[in-house]
Amino acid sequence: MSGWRLVARAQPRLRIDARVLQPAALAGLSRPEVERVTLRQGRDAVPLAELFDIERIEASTTARLVVEGDLSRFDHLGWCMSEGELQVRGSVGDYAGAAMAGGRMTIAGHAADLAACAMRGGWLEVSGDVGDLAASALPGEMDGMRGGTFVLRGSAGTRLADRMRRGRVVVFGDTGDFMASRMVAGTVALAGRCGAHPGWGMRRGSLVFAGFVPEVAPTFTPVHSNADVFWQLLARDLASFGGPFASLAQRRLRRYAGDLAVLGKGELLMPE
Amino acid sequence: MRLLQRRALAAVGLYRAGRVMQINGVAIDDTFAEAFAMKATRIVVTAHNERWALHAGVSATGFATSVIACGCEAGIERALAPHETPDGRPGVALLLFATSGKELARQIERRVGQCVLTCPTTAAYAGLAEGESVALGKNLRFFGDGWQASKVIGGVRYWRVPVMDGEFVVQETTPVIKAVGGGNLLLLCSSTDAALAAAEAAVAAMRRVPGAIMPFPGGVVRSGSKVGSKYASLIASTNDAFCPSLTRLAPRSELDDSVRCVLEIVIDGLSESAVAQAMRAGIAAVVARGAAGGALRISAGNYGGRLGPFHFHLRALAGAAS
Numbered sequence: 385m386s387g388w389r390l391v392a393r394a395q396p397r398l399r400i401d402a403r404v405l406q407p408a409a410l411a412g413l414s415r416p417e418v419e420r421v422t423l424r425q426g427r428d429a430v431p432l433a434e435l436f437d438i439e440r441i442e443a444s445t446t447a448r449l450v451v452e453g454d455l456s457r458f459d460h461l462g463w464c465m466s467e468g469e470l471q472v473r474g475s476v477g478d479y480a481g482a483a484m485a486g487g488r489m490t491i492a493g494h495a496a497d498l499a500a501c502a503m504r505g506g507w508l509e510v511s512g513d514v515g516d517l518a519a520s521a522l523p524g525e526m527d528g529m530r531g532g533t534f535v536l537r538g539s540a541g542t543r544l545a546d547r548m549r550r551g552r553v554v555v556f557g558d559t560g561d562f563m564a565s566r567m568v569a570g571t572v573a574l575a576g577r578c579g580a581h582p583g584w585g586m587r588r589g590s591l592v593f594a595g596f597v598p599e600v601a602p603t604f605t606p607v608h609s610n611a612d613v614f615w616q617l618l619a620r621d622l623a624s625f626g627g628p629f630a631s632l633a634q635r636r637l638r639r640y641a642g643d644l645a646v647l648g649k650g651e652l653l654m655p656e
Numbered sequence: 657m658r659l660l661q662r663r664a665l666a667a668v669g670l671y672r673a674g675r676v677m678q679i680n681g682v683a684i685d686d687t688f689a690e691a692f693a694m695k696a697t698r699i700v701v702t703a704h705n706e707r708w709a710l711h712a713g714v715s716a717t718g719f720a721t722s723v724i725a726c727g728c729e730a731g732i733e734r735a736l737a738p739h740e741t742p743d744g745r746p747g748v749a750l751l752l753f754a755t756s757g758k759e760l761a762r763q764i765e766r767r768v769g770q771c772v773l774t775c776p777t778t779a780a781y782a783g784l785a786e787g788e789s790v791a792l793g794k795n796l797r798f799f800g801d802g803w804q805a806s807k808v809i810g811g812v813r814y815w816r817v818p819v820m821d822g823e824f825v826v827q828e829t830t831p832v833i834k835a836v837g838g839g840n841l842l843l844l845c846s847s848t849d850a851a852l853a854a855a856e857a858a859v860a861a862m863r864r865v866p867g868a869i870m871p872f873p874g875g876v877v878r879s880g881s882k883v884g885s886k887y888a889s890l891i892a893s894t895n896d897a898f899c900p901s902l903t904r905l906a907p908r909s910e911l912d913d914s915v916r917c918v919l920e921i922v923i924d925g926l927s928e929s930a931v932a933q934a935m936r937a938g939i940a941a942v943v944a945r946g947a948a949g950g951a952l953r954i955s956a957g958n959y960g961g962r963l964g965p966f967h968f969h970l971r972a973l974a975g976a977a978s
Contacts, residue, residue, distance in 0.1 A: 550808060571807075588805060610822035613702075613779045614807065614814070616743040617825070621810045633744070649805055 387411055388418060390436035392453025392474070399477065400425050400435070403460035407468030407487065411447035415440065446487070456496070462489040465506065478515075481508035482522070484532060497541070500534040502527070503551065509535040516541035516560070519553050519572075529553065529570065535625065542579065545572045548589065554625050564591050567650060571618070575628040586643050586650035590618065593654045594628045604642030604652060611639055615653070677971050681947025682954060684974045689840045689935065689956035692964025694723075694753045695760045696835030696926055698733065698783030699792070701772055702747035706735060712778045713748035715771035720752070720763075721872045722922075724881070724892055728754040728763040729837060729924050731869030742781050743825070749783050751869045753837050753924045760832055761790040768826070769796050773817070779825040787831025793817075794828050836966050839923035839931035841938050842880065842898055842955040844915045850950020851917040852876075857945060858921055858938035865937055867930035868923055880920040883959060895957065914952055928966055936973045943974070 388410050401424040410418055419433035432438065441450065447468035455461065459477040462470050466485040475493035482498060486506040494512035500519045518540050519529040528547035539557030549568040561579035564572050567586035577596045583604070619632035635655035642648055677684040701716065703709035713732045720730035729752075736747040752767070754760035772780050773796060782792060797804040797815040804817045806828070813828040841858065845851035859875035862868065870876070885893035896906040898918045903911045911918070921938055925931035942951050956970055 569806075571809075590807070611816075612822075613743045613745070613825040614816055614823065616745075617809050617814065618807070620742075620744070649803075 387441045387448030387450065387469075389439040389441045389450040390432070390452065391439070392436055392451070392455060395454050396425065396430075396435065396457050398425050398457070400430070400458045401460050402455070402458040402477075403463035405449060405451060405461060405470070406465055407447040407449035407470050408466070410449055411468065456494075459496075461491075462508070465489060475512065480510070480514075481506075481534070484508060486532075494538070498522075500529055500532075500553075503529045503532045503534060505532040507533045507535070509537070511537045513538035513557065514540050517543045517546060519544060519548055519551075520546035527568065539576065545570070548572070554622065554629070556627060564589065567591075573622050573625075573629060583643055583650060583652055585646050587647035588649045590650070591652050592618070592622065592632070593652065594622075594632060597654055598652075600640050600652060601642070603645045604640040605644060607639045607641050607651070611637060615655075618653075619655070677974060679943040679974060680945075682943045682951050684939070684943075684970050685953060685955040686971060687956050688958055688970060689838075689968040690958035690961065690963050691836050691838040691840075691923075691928075691931060691966035691968065693966075694729075694755060694835045694837035694924065695757045695832050696751060696753045696837075696924070697760065697764065697787070697790070697830045697832045698926070699750045699752065699764070699768065699830060700736065700741060700747050700781040700783040701750060702736075702741045702743055702745040702779050702781070703775070704745065704777035706746040708775060708777050709745075709747045710735070712772045712775035713750055715775065716767045717750055717752075717871075718771070720767075721877070723753070723755050723837070727759060727766075728752050729869075729871040729922075730763075730767070731871045731924075733866070733869055734863070743779055745779075751867075751924065751926065753835055753869075753871075755837075757788060757790065757832050764830065765791060765795060768792060769799075773799065773819070773824050773826070776821050781827045782830035784831040784833060787833040789829035790832050792828060792830040793826030796826060833926065835924065835926050836928050836931045837924040838964060839925065839935055839966070839968055840880075840957050841921045841923075841935060841942075841970075842957060843919050843921070843942060843951055844898070844911065844953035844955060845917050845919070846914060846950045846952055848917045851919045854942045854945060854949060854951040855919045855921060857941045861937040861941035862921065862923065862934040865925075865930060865934040867926035868934040869925075870921055870923055870934075872920075872922055875921055877920045877922055878918075880918070880957060882957075883963070898955070910955070920957070931966070932968055932973060935968055935970075939970065939974050 421432045422429035450471045452473040455476045460479045462481040464483045467487045470489040472491045478496045480495040480499040483502045484506045485504045488507045491510045495514045497515035499514040502522045521528040527549045530549040531551045534553045536555045540559045542560035544559045545564045548570045552571040556575045558576035559578045563578045563582045565584040567589040569588040571590045573592040615637045622629040638654040640652040717730035733749040741747040793815040800817040817824040855876040880895040881892040897908040897910045923934045
């Protein structure tokens with residue numbers, strides 16, 4: 385299996401819709417075909433060769449695409465990606481990994497707003513920070529992230545995991561206000577600090593605070609019963625991410641149920 | 657090991673008389689155990705400590721000696737150390753076998769629902785990685801009356817059902833695979849004491865084999881059966897060919913006067929090799945005690961090859977065992 389390495393020549397003057405940069409789709413193309421692939425720039429279509437230096441690389445078993453440079457004006461990278469490996473070396477624009485269904489995408493840099501929104505599967509890892517509404521819903525949609533794993537080594541803006549329905553979000557840094565607001569289900573694990581109103585309006589789902597005890601809203605109620613079995617399953621799964629999550633299984637659990645303003649079957653998990 | 661010429665028995669049953677293999681004075685009949693295809697699953701039950709895991713395991717595998725009337729055959733495969741279970745608590749691995757996937761699904765739900773869900777501190781997980789999925793906690797969750805919650809962890813869906821000691825955590829489904837049931841050994845002995853000792857030694861050795869269970873009480877059955885009966889309503893009846901009380905009475909008898917007690921060990925396994933390995937271990941344990949221990953012959957039950965596709969030839973197993 386082969387792949388491609390694309391090195392951005394310069395930052396484009398206008399924003400680019402980079403959703404066609406799919407590892408599996410490009411892997412089977414010849415160099416001339418790859419060069420002729422066009423990206424939308426407003427009402428124009430720009431050939432890939434105008435934007436990138438293109439180089440063939442060897443890949444192991446899966447289709448691989450490496451994109452390098454300042455890609456902060458490239459939106460929709462990894463959009464609906466379902467297979468292969470997409471490596472981005474640089475910061476990207478909005479909608480990175482949005483609606484992703486499979487495969488693996490890594491971003492060695494920052495991502496702007498709406499990263500991982502409506503993600504359905506696969507693995508997205510961002511080494512830097514992300515903007516607002518990461519792992520949330522596409523504008524106008526009811527459901528946020530609904531599958532897969534989103535690992536954020538840096539920090540997130542506001543409304544992380546808004547309306548999230550399934551999957552897991554692991555954040556090593558901090559998050560802004562309204563983390564996991566209106567959450568329907570899924571898991572968000574946070575190593576750093578969070579802003580105001582975590583879990584606001586959450587119906588179900590689990591928020592794990594591995595290193596910070598947030599102010600708990602009065603619409604959450606403490607639960608003192610034994611949930612050790614579930615906690616061991618979850619903590620052992622999160623332990624694979626290392627860092628502050630590695631020792632979760634050895635810590636005792638404090639639990640709050642809520643948000644009682646809505647369904648109230650969500651929970652805030654605070655290992656002591 | 658030596659081969660002797662054995663007197664042909666008057667039996668007209670399924671036993672094939674011929675040259676006899678002896679190991680340590682224990683004769684190995686030139687016959688085979690006939691086993692048939694079953695559906696099986698492994699369920700891991702954990703609890704606060706090993707005692708409660710065992711309570712749940714014993715209860716869930718109770719009244720599961722034979723598919724003839726129990727719905728399934730089941731047993732505790734082995735105890736599990738905390739590091740072997742998904743939640744880090746002590747547990748037991750249960751194996752359940754049934755003649756169809758549908759019946760097995762029914763038995764799983766009934767037994768886990770009545771014997772594991774009810775047992776303090778327990779949780780239940782699938783113990784196999786692959787196979788056709790059937791419900792484990794998928795329907796039991798409704799016991800939660802709307803308070804139940806699901807959680808997908810590591811790609812596996814669990815249900816959390818509120819109960820009076822906290823919550824019952826159960827995996828949604830468990831894989832069912834094709835398996836082998838009905839492997840067997842018949843231990844023909846000179847006395848009851850000798851037969852029990854031989855059977856206990858064999859079962860102890862066989863229990864060390866992964867993927868196999870001996871579903872009868874203590875792993876041993878005294879009421880070996882044959883298919884059919886003179887009574888039309890019965891599908892099975894006593895194996896008169898191996899009843900010492902009928903040695904000189906039953907025309908099918910395969911015993912002589914020296915045999916005073918026969919015990920059978922039935923083996924179900926997740927694979928043909930698991931059954932073979934268990935039978936090999938059992939034979940080795942019996943012949944290691946030798947004829948001085950009272951074991952005279954080892955035989956096996958079969959139906960002339962009409963019952964199932966799996967044939968375990970005793971002499972081949974004994975040869976490998978010795």
